[in-house]
Amino acid sequence: MSQTPPLRLVGANLACERGGRIVFSGLSFEVSAGEVLAVTGRNGAGKSSLLRLIAGLVPRTAGTLALDGSDPEIPLAEQMHYAGHADALKGALTAGENLGFWRTFYGAPWHEAEDALDMLGIGHLYDLPAAYLSAGQKRRLTLARLFVSRRPVWLLDEPTSALDVATQALLAAQMRAHLDTGGMILAATHGDLGLAPDKILEIGA
Numbered sequence: 001m002s003q004t005p006p007l008r009l010v011g012a013n014l015a016c017e018r019g020g021r022i023v024f025s026g027l028s029f030e031v032s033a034g035e036v037l038a039v040t041g042r043n044g045a046g047k048s049s050l051l052r053l054i055a056g057l058v059p060r061t062a063g064t065l066a067l068d069g070s071d072p073e074i075p076l077a078e079q080m081h082y083a084g085h086a087d088a089l090k091g092a093l094t095a096g097e098n099l100g101f102w103r104t105f106y107g108a109p110w111h112e113a114e115d116a117l118d119m120l121g122i123g124h125l126y127d128l129p130a131a132y133l134s135a136g137q138k139r140r141l142t143l144a145r146l147f148v149s150r151r152p153v154w155l156l157d158e159p160t161s162a163l164d165v166a167t168q169a170l171l172a173a174q175m176r177a178h179l180d181t182g183g184m185i186l187a188a189t190h191g192d193l194g195l196a197p198d199k200i201l202e203i204g205a
Helices: 047-055 095-106 113-118 135-147 165-180
Strands: 008-018 021-032 036-040 062-068 080-083 153-157 184-188 199-202
Touching: 008 047, 021 036, 021 047, 021 062, 021 184, 021 199, 036 047, 047 080, 047 153, 047 184, 080 135, 095 113, 095 135, 113 135, 135 165, 165 184
Parallel strands: 036 184, 036 199, 080 153, 153 184
Antiparallel strands: 008 021, 008 062
């Protein structure tokens, strides 16, 4: 019986245009299961735009993007978890209700909402409306979306922003666990992710 090949995300000669301006062009990369790609570059170079392009939130002006080894029946965007700068939370809903919505919306259910919150140390906030959370707590709630549905590719935009040192360590542990089970991570960052990247893509170098 043949084995399923490990996943590999490949971008070739990608270009992105926003508002009539070329943000970047000719970008190529390759990330395999179990690897971290750190996307670096100056402010405005296009790090966030690249992650949004990969997530299917902005169109490609040029180039190709493929997740080799994946089920061809599943759209590429449905195999990505994107955690951007915006929290994307409903303030009137509790932390648990917010995660419950995303668990249903994403499909492929994984951890229960309360367990996902516990993974980032905020399980005690399950019944608290999101509007009452601090900036750091909202960030943790946003990142907890990664754990309610299983998707192989994590696209993280400055994931440690607004997190204290202890929570950064919790996130790093969960990222390692994701990699150990064949996932991959692409992270736009200016700082320390808490784990060494396997590859670095510098935009605007």
